[in-house]
Amino acid sequence: MGALSLVGLTKSFGALQTLKGIDLALKDGEFLVLLGPSGCGKSTILNMIAGLIEPTSGDVRIDGRSVLGVHPKDRDIAMVFQSYALYPNLTVARNIGFGLEMRKVPGAEREAAVARVAETLQITELLGRRPAALSGGQRQRVAIGRALVRDPAVFLFDEPLSNLDAKLRMETRTEIKRLHQSLGKTMVYVTHDQIEAMTLATRIAVLNQGRVEQFDTPEMIYRRPASLFVAGFVGSPGMNLLQGRIAGGRFLANSGAGILPLPDGFGHLSDGQAVTFGIRPEDVSLAGPDAPVALPAMVEVVELTGPEKLAVLRLGDERITASLAPGAAIEPGSSCRFLFDPAAIVLFDTATAQRLDPHPDRSRDHPARSEYPRG
């Protein structure tokens, strides 16, 4: 009912190619988030699915059928926009029912559908008002209602939460998640906010400069970023990235931060290869006095955010951020020893900016693997 596939989508504006071949396939009922910085092409992709922009080449298929050249209204999609895009001189009820009205759905049937949707979104008391008399959050609910009432195969969301304040953004996000769970419809959601992407998606496509950097589950995007771009873009604070090279089966930081043992499976890397060592702040922890392979560092800044304590640690010329328990005993200006969770380490080839995966052949593992304590 809502399987969606994008096949080799490109878009050029004159000599400028903004989309460079997008291939994504979704099963019915998936929640895809297109995540990327502004100008990465994510909204263009959404507009192509909607039929508001035609691709230069490639295909958009809904349920296996190409919808190229099909008018947006006949594509069985509904769209929610960042600016709500409500019709200013129509009441909330007519705004929600507008798509049905344009499709000549009989009045009684239309009213029943509008009432049902209003009930779901708890905006029944707003039905008689005009958009100008609504708050931002209420307007976005109306815009979502306008999409819901059509019962389309695919829902498209174009940064729907960007104009809302922080509290409303969270509430509406949960609301959208709830809708997805109860409706089970395919949804495609564009955002530059990685928290929205992580919380909503069943799969995320991270886009950069018109290409898909990684198309995977939120978990994998976060734990196993495919490239330095994904590692830096997803996560707040971002993944710690240390530049260095392989020396004797270990990681030697360029900044002189020290020599770090590598986890299992990287014995195949050759000496001198330039690599980037990635570790999430929450995978950095303070070491007890008897820990075998802890690194010494100076504590520069400590920030308590509430649920966590962020510490900026300095090793040599490099800085890394550690996310610690709020009660962690750490003072700025003092020295400390810390260690990494070896399972969480991600290595990147500095030359290609792509992730390096552990080699399956364990026989070539370097003995250094045993240097990390288990636990």
Next chain:
Amino acid sequence: MPTIPTTLRPWALMLPLLVVILGVVTWPLFRTVSLSLSDAGLVATSGTFVGFDNFAKNFGSKAFQAAFLNTAWFTLLSVGAELVLGVLVALLLNQPIRGRTALRGLMILPWALPTVVNAILWRLIYNPEYGALNSLLLQLGVIESYRSWLGQPQSAMLAMVVADVWKNFPIVALIGLAALQSVPRETHAAAIVDGAGPLARFRFVIWPYLAGPLMIALVLRTIEAFKVFDIIWVMTRGGPANSTRTLSILVYQEAFSFQRAGSGASLALIVTLFVMLLASGYVAIMRRSALRG
């Protein structure tokens, strides 16, 4: 330099403006009112007090009634055509067409011309012997012989309206274009996804953003058209057979051609009153729609 007390400073700053307003607005208005209540002439400006005689006489006169109808007719036709044409041109110039910026600049040209220049231009176009309009229509086979467009009561007013529309539709188009650019693209996209055709999109997406600014254009153009003088004076002087004589022309003729300053002043006040009525009517409508917003 002596310092002015703080409480007096605003007044000191406004003094020059107050003097100007008193000199060129308040005093003439007061003089017009006092003249309108007298039988003063143009030379013997100190006439005797006659009460509302001038108003009563003018309201009942055939010349006034004819001039009023001419003015109303001129206003209705030219403002109506300017709004329709202005909106159409604005919609056209809002499309992503090649050379749009140049066309936008070109469009404003008729409005930028001085009215007198425009009037002379159109007098030449309408010329019964060598006018471009005659030549064009003859070649197209619409007419069989040259006509005196401004010399016949049937066509003179229409010719006047055409000239006025040509001059003034650009300001409507300009206001319309500015309004169209405030129409959110996303609302437009939403309407397309909702399946709205071009007419429904105009009505539900564009019109809400166009209506307010267009109302302002309507007010400005109605008031201007109701006071029309220069374009008519240059082209026909109110003729032929008074067929293009509007209220402002009548005021001028009464006061200066017939040298009846008192009577002319009363006519001028009547025109002012009509304009004020029109303006306050519009303002009331605008208030109401703003409240509904």
